[in-house]
Amino acid sequence: MSIVKRVEANDSWYMPAIFKGLGITFKNMVLNLVGKREMITLNYPEEKYEYSPRFKGSHILTVKKDGSIRCTACMLCATYCPAECITIKAAESEDPTVEKFPISYEIDTLRCVYCGFCEEACPVDAVRMGPEWQMPGINGANFVYDIKQLARRPQLKGGIVSVVDEEERHKAGI
Amino acid sequence: MVSLKQSLKSFLQKLDNKSRSIYFLTQGCCSIEVDNLCSSNYDLQRLGYTIDIDDPREATVLIVSGWINPAFAEKIKEVYSQISGDKAVIAVGACSISKSPYVDENGLKLTDVLPVDIYVPGCPPRPEAIIEAIRLLEKTKENRETSKIIYGAIRELG
């Protein structure tokens, strides 16, 4: 079966379509010149985008109200991480109410894919994805972040306190 | 006298601009973010870089991204040997920096193939991070031998 498309009047008269297209171009040019519309170009070093609170950037280790690390060294994040970039060393705490705590917690940011699985896996809200994107560095810079960098870097202004309180957590049974 | 000084300065800056042409050798998801630098949203040419070049012989900076297998490594080596002058390499994304985090077999790091100057971690990184990497390269380049003379002369002219 062959299909023959009949030529319509609009198809044979192509000039109106050309002028319609040129009209759109001209309208956009005038609007940009007059400044009626916001330009979409980002003047990067001066202007910056506002990212949503869900943005998955550099990791943050949250702290308790007394300032110690929230993490309980359960290794769930290190097990779940698809890039295998989290290294945790657990140690026994002197505080009898705390079972164990991480004596070293390292994230290799050159391997991390910023998927947010560690944040999902953590049962005590100890690791979060922060709002700032990962900064580039020259060859030889330190890309393996330790507790000092993750929990107490200057951008955090003294550390993020976890909302899950110890008593509330025990009441809820987590 | 002022106009002569100005024209000399602009000539030197043009000479310097030759060292600011960037060749993209990208694949994978990072190539979307790197190509974004040519788009009207981020427009790298507004900062004085040349990005619309087809020939690596005109470039001095190479941006590599994506998963590197042995065939792609051959291509990277070929392109790197054609780049002229003060060469610089920027590795973008987790795949090219430290193999693919997802695939174990057959992958190569970029450091196995070439000397890398700047790392941009992320999967994929934001286009702003890549602009930041190029600006970081500018700072390190000021200390190099050949561009020292040009930068010094521009600073002398004020």
Ligand code: SF4
């Ligand atoms: S964001 Fe993903 S890849 Fe990065 S440390 Fe967390 S789980 Fe691992």
Ligand code: SF4
């Ligand atoms: S960050 Fe969370 S999931 Fe990872 S070891 Fe600490 S408590 Fe466990």
